[in-house]
Structure formats: C-alpha cells, structure tokens
Amino acid sequence: MSLPIKLYTFGTPNGHKASIFLEVLGLKYDTIKVDLRKNESKSDWFVKLNPNGRIPTIEDPNFKDGPLILSQTGAILQYLSDTYDKEHKYSYPFGTKNYYKTLEYLIFQVSENGPIQGQAEHFINFAKEKVPYGINRYTNDTKRIYGVYEDILSRNKENDSKYLVGDRLTIADFALFSWADSLKHLNIDIYEWPLIGKWYDAIKEIPAVQKGLKVPN
Numbered sequence: 638m639s640l641p642i643k644l645y646t647f648g649t650p651n652g653h654k655a656s657i658f659l660e661v662l663g664l665k666y667d668t669i670k671v672d673l674r675k676n677e678s679k680s681d682w683f684v685k686l687n688p689n690g691r692i693p694t695i696e697d698p699n700f701k702d703g704p705l706i707l708s709q710t711g712a713i714l715q716y717l718s719d720t721y722d723k724e725h726k727y728s729y730p731f732g733t734k735n736y737y738k739t740l741e742y743l744i745f746q747v748s749e750n751g752p753i754q755g756q757a758e759h760f761i762n763f764a765k766e767k768v769p770y771g772i773n774r775y776t777n778d779t780k781r782i783y784g785v786y787e788d789i790l791s792r793n794k795e796n797d798s799k800y801l802v803g804d805r806l807t808i809a810d811f812a813l814f815s816w817a818d819s820l821k822h823l824n825i826d827i828y829e830w831p832l833i834g835k836w837y838d839a840i841k842e843i844p845a846v847q848k849g850l851k852v853p854n
C-alpha cells in the first residue's frame with residue numbers, strides 16, 4: 638500500500654499548482670502548512686528540504702530509491718505526471734510531439750508567466766512605495782503573456798480551443814490555472830481574452846480543482 642505524499646505549502650498560486658494536481662490525480666497526501674506570513678519558508682527545518690526556501694515542496698515516501706524530496710513546481714508537476722498518470726489521462730507518452738509541447742508550455746508558465754505576474758502583484762499590492770514604472774512594466778508584460786496563451790488556444794481549433802495541448806488537460810494547463818485565478822488581485826479581467834476566459838471557467842468547475850484551491854486551509 639502506498640503512503641501519503643507530504644505537501645509543504647501555503648495558499649498561493651504556486652502552492653495551489655501542486656495541491657490542484659494532487660487532487661486531480663486522486664493521490665493521497667498530507668498537507669504541512671508553511672506560513673509565509675511568519676517567514677516559515679526560510680526556517681532551518683524547511684530550508685533543509687528546499688535550499689531555495691520557497692513553497693511548494695513535496696516528499697514522496699514511495700519513490701523507488703527511498704523518499705524523494707522535490708521543489709520547483711515545474712519539476713513537481715512533471716514528476717507527478719510521469720509517475721502517477723501512467724494511463725495518460727492528463728499527459729502524453731514520453732517522446733511524442735504533444736509531450737514536448739506540454740513541456741514547452743510548462744516551462745513558459747514557470748519561467749515567464751509566474752515570475753512576471755508575481756512581480757506585477759508585488760508592485761501593485763505589496764511594494765512599500767508606489768513605483769509606476771514597475772507597475773506598468775510588469776502589468777503590461779503579464780497582459781502580453783495572456784495574449785500569447787490566447788494565441789496558443791486559438792491554434793488548437795480542432796479541439797475547440799479547450800486545452801493548451803491536444804485533446805486533454807495537462808500540467809501545462811494546471812500550471813497556468815492558479816495564476817489565471819489570481820489575475821483578479823491585479824484587477825485584470827480574464828475575459829479580456831475570450832478563449833482563456835472560457836478555458837478558465839471550464840477548469841474552475843472541476844471539483845478536484847476547487848478542492849485543491851482550498852489547500853492548506
């Protein structure tokens with residue numbers, strides 16, 4: 638019998654990426670809350686797990702060579718997909734074209750969408766001084782990136798523009814979803830991009846996604 642995965646997390650878009658995909662896959666997991674408001678992500682015990690001191694991190698006690706501790710949402714989602722979606726309900730077989738397109742858009746999310754939108758949120762909601770240059774730069778680039786996603790969906794007409802890659806949801810979609818959900822904090826209306834708006838509404842209806850969005854509380 639497999640043991641529960643441990644998920645170290647907090648209620649942020651990156652944390653929700655992991656909890657949503659764990660829920661979607663129907664995996665057993667225990668949540669350990671790392672309170673970012675108390676700076677717990679920089680505490681000794683947590684930095685031992687993740688030298689980068691940021692959530693989320695998972696620990697899978699079922700890994701073949703002993704427990705696997707993994708951070709970086711791109712790596713976490715890829716690992717969970719490779720290991721626990723053998724039937725390819727939410728993935729494509731290794732080596733196929735759609736496998737690499739999934740990887741392309743996953744990397745686009747973790748290297749561009751997340752960091753840029755995160756900076757926009759910082760300048761709009763958390764910076765101690767109001768810096769119009771920072772607000773404009775990161776808000777405009779966030780909007781540009783959602784325009785790119787709109788274009789990606791529009792190229793998938795044969796699947797009614799419902800998924801970023803092929804004919805099913807993948808980690809490329811789940812990685813973006815929690816950030817798309819967070820656009821409201823920037824007063825950006827997701828329906829500015831009609832296909833992304835519909836894509837967002839459809840994913841939000843999935844019960845496992847709703848459950849994942851409530852973790853860790």
Ligand SMILES: N[C@@H](CCC(=O)N[C@@H](CS)C(=O)NCC(=O)O)C(=O)O
Pocket residue numbers: 649650651652673678679690691692693708709710711747
């Ligand atoms: N590149 C990382 C980013 C993780 C990240 O930025 N986590 C934020 C929360 S969304 C965090 O832990 N912030 C707290 C800190 O920096 O101490 C990933 O994809 O996992």
